[in-house]
Amino acid sequence: MAEEQKDxxxxxxxGRRRLIGAVALVLLAVLVLPMVFDPEPxxxxxxMSVRIPPENETPFSPKPAPRPLAKAESxxxxxxxxxxxxxxxxxxxxxxxxxxxxxxxxxxxxLQGNLTRVRAGPFASREAADQAVAKLKELGLKxxxxxxxxx
Numbered sequence: 001m002a003e004e005q006k007d008x009x010x011x012x013x014x015g016r017r018r019l020i021g022a023v024a025l026v027l028l029a030v031l032v033l034p035m036v037f038d039p040e041p042x043x044x045x046x047x048m049s050v051r052i053p054p055e056n057e058t059p060f061s062p063k064p065a066p067r068p069l070a071k072a073e074s075x076x077x078x079x080x081x082x083x084x085x086x087x088x089x090x091x092x093x094x095x096x097x098x099x100x101x102x103x104x105x106x107x108x109x110x111l112q113g114n115l116t117r118v119r120a121g122p123f124a125s126r127e128a129a130d131q132a133v134a135k136l137k138e139l140g141l142k143x144x145x146x147x148x149x150x151x
Contacts, residue, residue: 080125081124082121082126082129082147083119083129083147084121084145085117085118085119085120085147086120086143086144088115088117088118089115089116090114090115096118098140099139105120105122120132120136121149130146133146
């Protein structure tokens with residue numbers, strides 16, 4: 001009977017080992033077989049080709065070297081003219097009427113949208129521009145700083 005008990009225990013141990021081995025083989029097959037049959041994963045993106053042109057075929061030219069300023073092109077204002085920004089307005093008609101009534105020279109520049117920039121000037125000297133600033137303040141406007149006229 002003791003021998004029969006040992007045989008039963010031995011058979012149970014062998015059965016458990018076979019069962020564990022079968023489960024391990026099934027897991028291995030579930031994990032490995034999809035990789036074997038589909039080695040390249042599916043991509044949802046279309047294939048893309050990239051071509052890097054040689055250096056002599058590039059459409060861009062090298063940036064030119066900065067040009068040194070000549071004596072005539074110094075950083076002083078062009079023709080020593082000064083301007084004062086009066087403001088940027090959607091409807092500048094009333095401001096232009098005030099400037100014309102006060103005999104202050106002015107000009108306008110269109111901006112993005114429907115805005116119009118109004119500037120007083122050009123003035124030959126900074127002192128004349130400062131006097132215009134005082135006159136603009138008397139008219140009830142809020143002028144900007146005196147700047148050199150560009151371009």
